[in-house]
Amino acid sequence: MFDTIIYKNRRKALLEKMRAEGQSGVILLIGNAEAPAQYKDNCYKWRQDSTWLYFLGLDEPLMAAVLDIDNGQETLYADDVDIDDIIWMGPQPSVASKAALCGISAYKPYGQLEKDIRDARKAGRKVHYINPSRYFNTLKLMKLIGCENIGERVSEPLIKAIISLRLIKEDIEIEAIDAACDLGVEMHSAARDAIKIGIVEQDIVGKMESVALAKGWGVSFPTILTQHGETLHNHLHDKVIEPGKLMVIDAGVESNLHYASDFTRTYPTSGKFTPMQRDVYQIVYECNEHAFSLTRPGITYREVHLATARKMLEGLSALGLVKGDLDEMVAAGIAGLFQPHGLGHNMGLDVHDMEDLGENLVGYDPGQTRAKQLGLGSLRMARKLVPGHVITDEPGIYFIPALIEKFKKEGLGKDFVNYSKLEAYYNFGGIRLEDDVLVTPDGARRLGHSRLPIAPADVEAAMAK
Amino acid sequence: MFDTIIYKNRRKALLEKMRAEGQSGVILLIGNAEAPAQYKDNCYKWRQDSTWLYFLGLDEPLMAAVLDIDNGQETLYADDVDIDDIIWMGPQPSVASKAALCGISAYKPYGQLEKDIRDARKAGRKVHYINPSRYFNTLKLMKLIGCENIGERVSEPLIKAIISLRLIKEDIEIEAIDAACDLGVEMHSAARDAIKIGIVEQDIVGKMESVALAKGWGVSFPTILTQHGETLHNHLHDKVIEPGKLMVIDAGVESNLHYASDFTRTYPTSGKFTPMQRDVYQIVYECNEHAFSLTRPGITYREVHLATARKMLEGLSALGLVKGDLDEMVAAGIAGLFQPHGLGHNMGLDVHDMEDLGENLVGYDPGQTRAKQLGLGSLRMARKLVPGHVITDEPGIYFIPALIEKFKKEGLGKDFVNYSKLEAYYNFGGIRLEDDVLVTPDGARRLGHSRLPIAPADVEAAMAK
Numbered sequence: 001m002f003d004t005i006i007y008k009n010r011r012k013a014l015l016e017k018m019r020a021e022g023q024s025g026v027i028l029l030i031g032n033a034e035a036p037a038q039y040k041d042n043c044y045k046w047r048q049d050s051t052w053l054y055f056l057g058l059d060e061p062l063m064a065a066v067l068d069i070d071n072g073q074e075t076l077y078a079d080d081v082d083i084d085d086i087i088w089m090g091p092q093p094s095v096a097s098k099a100a101l102c103g104i105s106a107y108k109p110y111g112q113l114e115k116d117i118r119d120a121r122k123a124g125r126k127v128h129y130i131n132p133s134r135y136f137n138t139l140k141l142m143k144l145i146g147c148e149n150i151g152e153r154v155s156e157p158l159i160k161a162i163i164s165l166r167l168i169k170e171d172i173e174i175e176a177i178d179a180a181c182d183l184g185v186e187m188h189s190a191a192r193d194a195i196k197i198g199i200v201e202q203d204i205v206g207k208m209e210s211v212a213l214a215k216g217w218g219v220s221f222p223t224i225l226t227q228h229g230e231t232l233h234n235h236l237h238d239k240v241i242e243p244g245k246l247m248v249i250d251a252g253v254e255s256n257l258h259y260a261s262d263f264t265r266t267y268p269t270s271g272k273f274t275p276m277q278r279d280v281y282q283i284v285y286e287c288n289e290h291a292f293s294l295t296r297p298g299i300t301y302r303e304v305h306l307a308t309a310r311k312m313l314e315g316l317s318a319l320g321l322v323k324g325d326l327d328e329m330v331a332a333g334i335a336g337l338f339q340p341h342g343l344g345h346n347m348g349l350d351v352h353d354m355e356d357l358g359e360n361l362v363g364y365d366p367g368q369t370r371a372k373q374l375g376l377g378s379l380r381m382a383r384k385l386v387p388g389h390v391i392t393d394e395p396g397i398y399f400i401p402a403l404i405e406k407f408k409k410e411g412l413g414k415d416f417v418n419y420s421k422l423e424a425y426y427n428f429g430g431i432r433l434e435d436d437v438l439v440t441p442d443g444a445r446r447l448g449h450s451r452l453p454i455a456p457a458d459v460e461a462a463m464a465k
Numbered sequence: 466m467f468d469t470i471i472y473k474n475r476r477k478a479l480l481e482k483m484r485a486e487g488q489s490g491v492i493l494l495i496g497n498a499e500a501p502a503q504y505k506d507n508c509y510k511w512r513q514d515s516t517w518l519y520f521l522g523l524d525e526p527l528m529a530a531v532l533d534i535d536n537g538q539e540t541l542y543a544d545d546v547d548i549d550d551i552i553w554m555g556p557q558p559s560v561a562s563k564a565a566l567c568g569i570s571a572y573k574p575y576g577q578l579e580k581d582i583r584d585a586r587k588a589g590r591k592v593h594y595i596n597p598s599r600y601f602n603t604l605k606l607m608k609l610i611g612c613e614n615i616g617e618r619v620s621e622p623l624i625k626a627i628i629s630l631r632l633i634k635e636d637i638e639i640e641a642i643d644a645a646c647d648l649g650v651e652m653h654s655a656a657r658d659a660i661k662i663g664i665v666e667q668d669i670v671g672k673m674e675s676v677a678l679a680k681g682w683g684v685s686f687p688t689i690l691t692q693h694g695e696t697l698h699n700h701l702h703d704k705v706i707e708p709g710k711l712m713v714i715d716a717g718v719e720s721n722l723h724y725a726s727d728f729t730r731t732y733p734t735s736g737k738f739t740p741m742q743r744d745v746y747q748i749v750y751e752c753n754e755h756a757f758s759l760t761r762p763g764i765t766y767r768e769v770h771l772a773t774a775r776k777m778l779e780g781l782s783a784l785g786l787v788k789g790d791l792d793e794m795v796a797a798g799i800a801g802l803f804q805p806h807g808l809g810h811n812m813g814l815d816v817h818d819m820e821d822l823g824e825n826l827v828g829y830d831p832g833q834t835r836a837k838q839l840g841l842g843s844l845r846m847a848r849k850l851v852p853g854h855v856i857t858d859e860p861g862i863y864f865i866p867a868l869i870e871k872f873k874k875e876g877l878g879k880d881f882v883n884y885s886k887l888e889a890y891y892n893f894g895g896i897r898l899e900d901d902v903l904v905t906p907d908g909a910r911r912l913g914h915s916r917l918p919i920a921p922a923d924v925e926a927a928m929a930k
Contacts, residue, residue: 035500037512038597038814044509045698047502086867090696133504133601133683205488206679221507231555236513329736340552349503356504379634402551 001057001101001258002172008103010055010165011067011074017161018069018128024128025070027158028117028144029055029069031063033136046216047135050349051130051357054166056102062405064113064251065104066120069128075116076107111175117144119179128155130162133356159357166345166354167362168388174438174447175258177390178215178349181436181448183253184261187211188452191249192462193223196268201225201237201247212253219350219353220252220260228396229266232341245269246277246429253350260351262392264434265452271463276424280397281431287395288433288454291343294439295444297449301391302368302382305343307410308395309335311376316397324416334416337373337407344392345380352380353390357358389439390447399425466522466566466722467637472550475630476532476539477519482626483534483593488527490535490591492623493582493609494520498601510683514602515814516595516822518723519631521567529578529650530569531585534593540581541572547636574635583611593620598821617779624822632811632827633853639903639912642813642855646901646913647679648718649726652676653917656714657689657927666690666702677718685717685725685816693921694731694895697806711742711833711894712732717816721840725816727857729899732916736928738921741889746896748780753862753898753919756808758904766856767833769849770808773860774800774840781862786890789881799881801840802872805865810845812901817845818855850899854904855912861897864890897928 001007014356018027031052034043048059056076076099081092099107108116120127127145131137131154142149169177191208205225212219222235229248241247247269256355266281268274273281290310295301309439313329316322322334329335346353346362354362360370363381371377381391399422406412408419433454436447453462466472496517499508505724513524521530521541529542541564546557564572573581585592592610596619597603606615622696634642656673670690677684687700694713706712712734717727731746733887738746756773760766781787785800794800799882811818811827825835828846838843846856864887871877872886898919901912918927 035502035509036599036798036821037509038501039817039819041820043817044500044502045687050503083867085873087865088696091694091867134501135604139600139603203679206677207677209678210671210675212671213674214668222510228555231553232555350506351507354502354504355506360637400552402548402556407549 001059003454004103006170006172007055007057007104008095013165014161015067015069015072017164017251020328021157021161023069023126023128023157027067027069027127027446028064028127028129029067030129030132030137030140031056031058032061034061034135035134035136041196041271048215048258049133050258050354051162051166053349054162055260056104058098058102059258060098062110066095066113066116066269067313068283074104074106074389075101075108076104077113078107079110101141102291106204114144120457127156128158130159131356131358138301142318156361159361163354163357163362166348169348169390169438170388171332174350174390175439176255176257177261177436177447178449179257180253180255180259180261181263182450183211183216185253185450186215187251187253188249188263188265191251192267193465195241195247195269195463197241197243197269198444199241199333201239203243205237208249208251208345215253217256220254220262224250225270227429228397230393230400230428232398241269244274246431248430250430250432250434254351258349260349261436261448262347262351262434263436264396264432265454265459266396266431266433267459267463269357272460276428278456279319280428283312283319283453284395284431284433285456286315286398287311288393288435291393291395291444292437292446294434295385295391295393295439297385297387300365300368300382300384301344302376302379303378305379306330307383309339309345312339312395312397320421322416323418329416331374332413332416334375334413336373337413337417338397338399338402339395340374340378340398340403341396342375342379342381344437347390347392347438355380366440385439387439387441392434393437394431394432394434398430400430401427441445466524471567471635471637472520472522477627477706478630479520480532480534480537481850482629483622486622486626488534488591488593488622490593491585492532492534492656493530493592493707494530495594495597495602495605496521496523497526497671498603499526500599501560512682512849513723515723515819516627516631519627521569523563523567523835524560524723525563527575529575531578531581534845537887539569539570539571541567542575542578543867544903551926555740558742559673562632563702579609588795591620593623594722595619595624596709596733596821596823600716621826624826626817628822628827633851634813634855638724638813641722641912642718642726642903643912644722645718645720645726646686646728648676648681648720649716649728650913650915650917651680652716652718653714653728653730655746657730657732658930659692659773660734660744660928661708662734662872663705663709664706666692666704666706670702673716680718682723682811683717684728689713689715692734694861694897695865695893695896705718706734709734710882711896715897717898723814725812725814726913727812727816727899728736728901728917729897730859730919731898731925732928737925741893744784745893748777748784749860749896749898750919750921751780752776753858753900756860757900757902757909757911760850760858762850762852762904762906764848765830765833765847766809767841767844768930769793770841770844770847773808775860777804777860780787784788785886786883788883793880797841797878797881799839799878801842802868802878802882803862803864805839805843805863805868806861807840807844807846811858812855812857813886820845850904852904852906852914856902856904857899858902859897861895862896864893865895866891
């Protein structure tokens with residue numbers, strides 16, 4: 001974890017923001033429990049709640065904290081270990097020393113939380129809490145708050161205050177994200193080097209994830225590694241690698257400090273793009289570069305998304321797959337047929353940062369409303385950019401037969417889309433190219449100390465090594 | 466998954482067992498949902514519930530089944546995908562075809578389950594369900610059954626019927642476990658080859674788990690890889706490997722069919738045991754062999770545990786660490802000071818098979834009661850052995866300073882334990898040696914087609930390669 005002062009300052013800022021919004025009462029933060037994979041004692045790899053990590057840093061299960069908005073009192077709830085725990089888990093630091101690590105002076109047994117929350121509520125005090133991101137936390141909140149629909153009573157002022165803090169990355173966080181990106185580059189390089197006709201995709205996944213496990217916490221989300229890139233979230237890796245295909249690898253490393261990286265590259269399985277693949281790849285590559293060139297304080301990421309969509313339609317026009325006025329096509333949402341997702345999302349302690357706090361609260365400024373259109377409607381980050389935003393830049397072009405057939409059947413985009421020509425692309429798959437980007441005072445910087453090869457010639461050169 | 470007939474036969478046997486016990490009503494089986502790691506859409510690697518896998522085999526989230534004990538009717542609850550799902554997850558087989566795969570003819574939307582269970586309960590029918598192993602299933606059952614303490618209403622007849630089936634492995638399962646063990650041997654070999662003074666433990670974890678990910682589902686439980694083997698469940702891997710230490714590696718692979726393996730080996734980090742290490746290692750090795758030699762139908766695993774404890778005390782006597790009559794020491798539980806865990810557990814689709822159904826119901830015959838003694842009290846499998854049992858054989862000797870000090874302070878074992886001599890072992894660490902074993906009609910067979918080196922000379926030879 002970071003130095004104590006980091007966590008103290010963050011909590012202080014949180015309490016000040018709540019007071020500035022006229023809020024009173026207490027803030028209840030709940031750390032994660034272990035998540036059973038099979039039975040209760042065989043758990044997935046331990047992962048703490050991100051908001052907890054941000055404000056307290058303590059990376060162990062079954063803790064809670066109550067922060068008093070009115071008098072600034074902070075209390076940590078956690079249990080000291082007994083001899084049984086020592087046998088199974090080894091000597092552990094005391095709760096007192098853990099509290100000291102995050103700069104909290106008062107601590108109580110975990111079991112005391114229920115009574116304290118009940119007492120606070122009896123005394124008419126507001127208990128502010130955020131959306132639980134795990135089923136355990138849902139159950140815990142149901143018990144603490146004493147009602148079934150705990151989701152309806154989350155504190156929007158608290159959520160907004162947390163978002164406003166976590167959205168702007170501190171220098172120490174940017175350093176941590178740079179390090180996670182460096183690991184991400186190393187992992188992707190290992191994957192690229194492992195691509196080989198005739199092996200099973202899962203083989204590459206094993207080789208690449210070993211980097212994430214050896215040097216970081218693990219992967220920052222379930223790896224997408226597929227010759228069916230047109231399926232956006234394809235987590236199957238059971239296919240044999242065939243020549244002439246495109247392999248989409250969308251994967252990231254979560255560092256031991258729990259900051260994420262998230263990159264996507266698309267490789268020709270044979271090492272060289274076919275002319276058809278290269279044409280489409282070039283468009284996506286230019287979209288990625290174009291989005292980055294526009295990224296700077298003052299522009300909204302919604303504007304960057306739309307400008308990138310226009311760029312994409314320009315390229316698709318040149319291939320004869322769409323036709324007509326570019327602005328009209330952008331307005332009609334034609335780009336969504338080819339890229340049914342948004343240009344990017346916030347990234348930090350979560351790979352989609354703070355998504356559990358509400359996509360729109362995280363990614364949209366007050367006054368911005370989320371579109372319904374395919375593609376733009378999936379944009380997770382639309383805000384006006386400010387220095388300290390960490391976002392992804394991930395345009396993609398996919399040929400999804402079911403979606404194309406649906407559009408065609410319903411007459412969608414019939415004035416713009418050359419459906420007959422599209423049929424030749426039904427086995428094409430998809431291409432996505434993703435970098436992680438920091439908004440700086442005078443523009444933007446790609447995160448990580450080196451960039452994965454992305455220009456078509458560079459990709460082919462890297463694969464030839 | 467296996468052939469349809471396997472699942473049909475298992476469900477048929479389950480219904481017959483319930484009827485034979487005079488039970489009526491319906492059996493409710495709930496498949497897992499995805500388990501969020503961070504926010505709700507960033508999940509841990511998908512893992513189906515093991516009991517669900519056993520009876521239905523379908524390896525996807527958000528399914529349920531109702532089996533009617535009285536008329537044999539079986540219904541699958543699951544949803545077909547829409548165009549949004551196709552964009553994100555690709556074309557999916559229909560619910561109809563999934564139902565056919567596991568041999569069920571009737572299927573309904575997932576959302577229909579709530580009404581059907583309510584109707585069954587209104588009609589006065591008993592709804593049999595098992596302990597939920599995940600928080601999601603707890604929440605789901607609370608909703609379906611309409612009460613908070615759903616754990617109190619689990620169906621013991623159903624639990625016992627499931628245990629009686631899953632406990633005796635079919636030939637097809639033994640084949641699957643053999644395959645998981647082969648992967649486990651491959652993974653452990655990669656780990657052994659990676660041990661090197663000066664690197665961080667996590668580095669080895671990455672290298673070894675890549676085997677699990679490349680060829681199986683992943684590891685079958687969080688890897689234990691530590692130079693502090695005296696901590697039984699040590700999941701930290703942050704230590705630099707030092708010369709002269711003992712490295713305990715307790716890890717297994719879960720195959721793509723979701724059967725587990727679970728092996729432990731202990732290595733001298735320098736490649737050669739010190740005389741002190743070799744003396745203790747030899748005892749644990751002989752205990753492992755002794756337990757295996759006793760394993761056969763008719764003996765209880767409790768008896769094997771106790772005979773192994775006696776063997777261990779014999780060895781420790783020879784080292785002068787304990788003294789006195791061996792049988793008296795066994796009865797006094799002195800072995801528990803050195804091995805505070807049981808000799809082994811059942812293994813199958815779960816690495817501690819069916820632990821969510823209740824350790825005692827799974828591991829103890831009617832009439833057997835669980836001891837309170839340290840060590841024997843942690844024995845998870847005590848039953849009389851019958852052909853088809855798959856169990857682990859995992860004796861260990863640990864020198865846990867906090868535990869020794871506690872015994873000493875409380876005067877425990879003062880007639881038997883040579884406490885002054887034990888002080889020289891406070892930095893020793895621990896040794897555990899574990900194989901997976903099938904009980905056969907005429908004895909036992911170690912699972913997997915080859916055995917990891919275990920005799921001290923063989924271990925040193927393997928490390929010298």
